Amino acid sequence: MQGGVVEAQEKGKARAAPARPAARDLLLQAASEVMSERQTIDVPLSDIAARAEVNVALVSYYFGGKDGLLLALAKRDAATALGELDRLLSLNISPEEKLRRHLAGVIKTFFRYPYLYRLLAALMRDASDETARDIAQFFAQPLARAAQGLMEAGIANGSIRPLDPQLFYIAALGACEQIFANRAILKFVHGIEEIDETLQRRYAEVVLETLMRGYLAPQGD
C-alpha cells in the first residue's frame, strides 16, 4: 500500500493524472457514495468523477468504461464480504451458528451497500454471459460453497435437518435479499419508504428465526 506517497503526489499535481491506485480507489469510493445517496445505480459518470475530483476520462483508463467501473465496485464490496466470511469460517463455533451468522452477514452487506443488490442484478441481467459467469464465480460460488460445507457438517453432527444444501441456500439467500430487491413493493404495499438500521435488524431477526425454526409453533407443549 503506497497510499501516502500517492496522496502526496496528488496534492502537488493536477488531478487529471494522479498516480494509479489512488484515482482508481477514489472513483470506486465516489461511485459507492453517489449511488448510496441517490438510491439508484443510474448515476452519470461525470457526477462520479466530480465527486472523486478526478478527470472523467480516467474511468475509461482504469475500467474501460462505466460497466467496468460498476463491475469493479461489485468486486470491491464482494471482497469485503468474502473476507468477513473467511474470518467467520475460522471461528471455533458450531456449523449451525456459523450459518446463522453468515446469513445475518448477507443481510448486513446489502444494508451497508444499498446499491449492491441492484448492481449485481443489473450486471447479471444486462452484461455478457462472460460477466455473468465472472460474478457468479467470484461472489456467488464461494458463498454457496461455504454454505454447503456448513450444511453438510451440521447434517453430519445432527444439528441441521437433512435438507438439500444447494436448494436450501438458494431459498435462504432469497429470503435475505428480498427486502432489498423491490423498493416499489416495499413502498406501495407495506408503506416503507426507507430501510433504516432498525428495520434491517428486525428483518434479520424475522428471517433468521424463520430459516432456523420456521413459522410453525412447536407442537404439544
Next chain:
Amino acid sequence: MQGGVVEAQEKGKARAAPARPAARDLLLQAASEVMSERQTIDVPLSDIAARAEVNVALVSYYFGGKDGLLLALAKRDAATALGELDRLLSLNISPEEKLRRHLAGVIKTFFRYPYLYRLLAALMRDASDETARDIAQFFAQPLARAAQGLMEAGIANGSIRPLDPQLFYIAALGACEQIFANRAILKFVHGIEEIDETLQRRYAEVVLETLMRGYLAPQGD
C-alpha cells in the same frame, strides 16, 4: 363471453381487424408462449403479432404499445393466481395449512409462467411510479393482505409463531422466488440449465420445509 361469435367472425374475415376480445386475447397468449419458449422477455412485437396471426398495429390499438401489452399479460397471469388464492382462502382448513399451500402456489405460478418473475421485476424497475404502484396494488397487495390474515389467525390460535407477518411474508416470497430470479447463478454456480417439473417440486419441498420448520434439527430427542 362472446367467444363463439368472435371466432366465427374471425374465420370469415381478414385477420387485420378481428373483433375486439379475440385479437386482444390472442396477442396476450402469443406473448406468453413466445416469452416462455425463448426464456426471455425481450421478444420483438412483430414475432408476437406473427404468432397471434394478427396485425402488429393492433398492439398499439389494444395496449397502447409494448409496455401496455406486457402489463396486461402480467395482470392476466396475476388474475389467475389471485383466483386460486380466493378458492384456497375459502377452504375449511387451518390457517397454517392455507399459508403452506399459498406459498407452494406462488412457486407453481412462477414455474407455470417462466417469464412472469422477470416481467414483474422489469415493469417495477423500468416503468413509471404509476405502473409500479399499479402492479403493487393489483398483485402484491392482495397477496400480502391474505398472508397477513393467515399469519394473524395462526398466531391467535397458537399454530403459528408470533413473527412479524409483514416481514415474514417478504422473506417467504423471497425464498419462493429466488430460484426463478437469477438464471446466471443457477447455471454458473449450481450447474442447473433449466428448471423442470422435478426441480420445481424439490425446490418447493425444501422451501416449505424450511419456512415451516427451519433448518435446525429438533433438540433433545
